Amino acid sequence: MQGVFLDLDSVHPADLDLSALKATLGDWRMHPSSAPGDTAGRIAAADVVVSNKVRLSRDAMANAPGLKLVCVAATGTNNVDLDAARDLGVAVTNVTGYGTPSVVQHVFALVLALTTRLEEHRAVLDFPVRELAGKTLGIVGYGELGRGVARVAEAFGMHVLVSGRPGQPPGPGRAPLERVLAKADVLSLHVPLAENTRHLIGSRELSLMKSDALLINTARGGIVDERALWSALEAGTIGGAALDVLEQEPPLAQHPLLDVSHPRLIVTPHVAWAARESRQRLIDGVAANVRAFLQGEERNRVV
Numbered sequence: 001m002q003g004v005f006l007d008l009d010s011v012h013p014a015d016l017d018l019s020a021l022k023a024t025l026g027d028w029r030m031h032p033s034s035a036p037g038d039t040a041g042r043i044a045a046a047d048v049v050v051s052n053k054v055r056l057s058r059d060a061m062a063n064a065p066g067l068k069l070v071c072v073a074a075t076g077t078n079n080v081d082l083d084a085a086r087d088l089g090v091a092v093t094n095v096t097g098y099g100t101p102s103v104v105q106h107v108f109a110l111v112l113a114l115t116t117r118l119e120e121h122r123a124v125l126d127f128p129v130r131e132l133a134g135k136t137l138g139i140v141g142y143g144e145l146g147r148g149v150a151r152v153a154e155a156f157g158m159h160v161l162v163s164g165r166p167g168q169p170p171g172p173g174r175a176p177l178e179r180v181l182a183k184a185d186v187l188s189l190h191v192p193l194a195e196n197t198r199h200l201i202g203s204r205e206l207s208l209m210k211s212d213a214l215l216i217n218t219a220r221g222g223i224v225d226e227r228a229l230w231s232a233l234e235a236g237t238i239g240g241a242a243l244d245v246l247e248q249e250p251p252l253a254q255h256p257l258l259d260v261s262h263p264r265l266i267v268t269p270h271v272a273w274a275a276r277e278s279r280q281r282l283i284d285g286v287a288a289n290v291r292a293f294l295q296g297e298e299r300n301r302v303v
Contacts, residue, residue, distance in 0.1 A: 002027045002066075003048040003290070006034040010052040011073060011279050020287040021050075024294070043067065049219040049294075050286055053081060053249070058084030069093070069293050071286045074273075075303050076220055078193045085303045090291060092303040093284035097144050099273035103218055104148040106272035108156075110242035111186055113266060114214050133157030138184030138202070140177065141168075141191035141219065141250050158186075166194045181208040186216060193220035203228040213241035218272040221247035229257045233264055240264035 003025040011033040020161055022028055025048060033054075034042060040060040047066050049056065052073040058081045061067055072094045077190050085092045116129050119197070137153040138164045139146045150160045163180040164170025166203065187209065191197045201215065202225035209215070215238060217224050226247055232238040241264065243257065249270060251258060257267055273282075292299035 001047040002023050002029065002045055003050065004028075004043050005030040005050040005073075006039065006042060007031065007052050009033050012274065013093070013147060013283075015276050016280055016283055018283060021290070024048075024290040032134065040064075048290055053079060056080045056085075058088075061085060061088055061090055069290065071289050072165055072302075073282055073286050074282060075099075076192050078176055078220065082303050085197055090303070091301060093289040093293070093300040094302055095282055095289065097280040098281035099225055099275075100148045101146050102275035102278035103145050103272045104152055105275070106244060107149050107188055107216055107218055108152055108270070110216055110218075110244070110266055110268070111188075111214065114242055114264070115186075115241045116264045132186075134185050135159070135185035136161055138180040138187040140165065140180065140187065140189050142174075143190065145218075146188070146190040147301050149190065166191065166200055178208060181205055182210075184213055185210065186214045188216040189223055191223060193222045198222050199225040199228075201229070203231070206232040206238055209238055211237055214239050215241040216243075217241075218244040221245040221249065222270040226255075233262060238264075240266075242266040242268075244268045245270050269297040 005028065008030045028041070031042060039054055040063050043060060043064045045066065046064055048069045048071065049067065050071045050073055053159050054105055056079065061084055070085060070092045072080060072092065075094050075170045075294060076098050077092060077094050079185065080092055082092060109134070111291060115132060125205065136159045137150070138161050139150055142162045147226040153160050161180050161183055162174050166177065170176050189201070191200070192210065200223050215229070228240055232250055233241060246257065257265065289300050
């Protein structure tokens with residue numbers, strides 16, 4: 001059986017042990033990266049395909065007659081046409097929980113950088129510093145990552161307010177999104193990108209937030225309407241934002257949110273998950289998914 005890893009360099013493999021993954025199949029073709037025009041040809045003879053960020057379309061999968069399994073080397077699966085995979089009988093798996101310590105650490109690195117005005121203080125002590133203790137952290141998306149962020153927030157002495165699922169009435173222990181937006185001093189996003197979460201935070205939602213509130217997005221870029229966020233930052237109607245993700249990655253050179261000189265904006269290049277330990281857990285998780293599939297077991301199945 002042949003396995004193809006379409007974008008190995010996206011997991012920065014130099015310091016990783018790939019032996020568990022390589023042992024799953026006798027023939028692995030590991031490509032550092034794959035342009036959109038490369039994908040169909042590279043997976044045409046594959047039984048198993050691994051992708052971190054490369055998009056897998058219906059046409060590409062349909063032209064791979066032996067394809068049995070797609071392993072997304074991430075938690076989010078928005079780079080795979082899941083309906084097409086289902087129609088074609090291709091199993092799809094992801095890896096969950098691998099990056100929690102790394103993402104939580106990055107969230108609070110961003111929160112602290114904004115709260116203490118760290119970059120500005122390198123030049124002059126002329127900016128107000130705030131304490132996190134006693135402030136309210138609003139969380140949208142209370143899965144593995146959201147819970148991890150909540151635990152650290154409580155250690156800082158913050159109050160945690162969890163939003164109900166978008167588009168659904170809030171259940172026990174949850175608050176309507178509008179209330180979370182109005183109460184939060186820091187809003188942290190941890191939902192997957194789906195039709196009901198695309199541009200979940202837009203002009204209306206930003207207008208409901210406190211004028212000194214901070215928005216943190218380490219989930220997916222499309223969850224935030226980037227033009228609306230830029231307008232809010234420019235108008236001073238939001239206190240600041242820190243983004244590890246953008247709607248288009250890599251972004252266009254003229255992207256307004258790449259104006260990192262803006263005093264209330266931090267943009268990092270989708271690295272919240274990228275601690276070495278996290279990346280190793282990811283690769284080991286992909287290997288475990290392949291082994292389970294070959295043994296007829298379901299593990300982390302999305303489709």
